[in-house]
Amino acid sequence: xxxxxxxxVNIWQILISLANLVILFLLMKKFLYKPVHKxxxxxxxxxxxxxxxxxxxxxxxxxxxxxxxxxxxxxETTANEILQNATANASRRSDAIIAxxxxxxxxxxxxxxxxxxxxxIKAADxxxxxxVDISSVLTEKLLSREINADDHKALIDSFLEDIGDGNE
Numbered sequence: 001x002x003x004x005x006x007x008x009v010n011i012w013q014i015l016i017s018l019a020n021l022v023i024l025f026l027l028m029k030k031f032l033y034k035p036v037h038k039x040x041x042x043x044x045x046x047x048x049x050x051x052x053x054x055x056x057x058x059x060x061x062x063x064x065x066x067x068x069x070x071x072x073x074x075x076e077t078t079a080n081e082i083l084q085n086a087t088a089n090a091s092r093r094s095d096a097i098i099a100x101x102x103x104x105x106x107x108x109x110x111x112x113x114x115x116x117x118x119x120x121i122k123a124a125d126x127x128x129x130x131x132v133d134i135s136s137v138l139t140e141k142l143l144s145r146e147i148n149a150d151d152h153k154a155l156i157d158s159f160l161e162d163i164g165d166g167n168e
Contacts, residue, residue: 132156 135156136149 128160131160135159 132153136152
């Protein structure tokens with residue numbers, strides 16, 4: 001039979017391999033694991049900081065949105081109040097203008113009625129005077145100066161007053 005020397009176990013060889021493995025592990029831990037771990041921690045901190053900044057920005061944006069919505073609602077309420085006040089003022093102003101126009105129109109109508117009445121009275125007086133003059137001339141011619149002018153005028157005035165009372 002053959003010997004198993006080829007498969008032999010060399011303890012020194014195993015120990016040297018294990019020592020190499022431990023040295024390699026320690027070197028990798030010192031030069032690779034710690035810097036990589038440090039870089040990953042820094043990266044995580046940067047990401048956490050960005051998330052925090054994003055959350056802060058979102059919170060500020062929501063607060064500003066709430067303030068803006070409140071201001072918009074206040075502005076809308078104020079605009080409605082201004083519109084209602086303007087409408088009420090315009091309505092009052094139009095009522096005042098209409099009342100003033102009616103007063104002016106009534107004044108013009110009263111003035112025209114008064115003027116017409118004065119013209120009618122003046123025309124009636126003018127007609128009476130003309131009648132008095134004409135009748136006195138006719139009476140003079142008819143009576144040939146038998147009645148004096150004052151008596152004649154008194155008679156005509158009483159006659160015209162009777163005629164004026166009968167017309168009204």
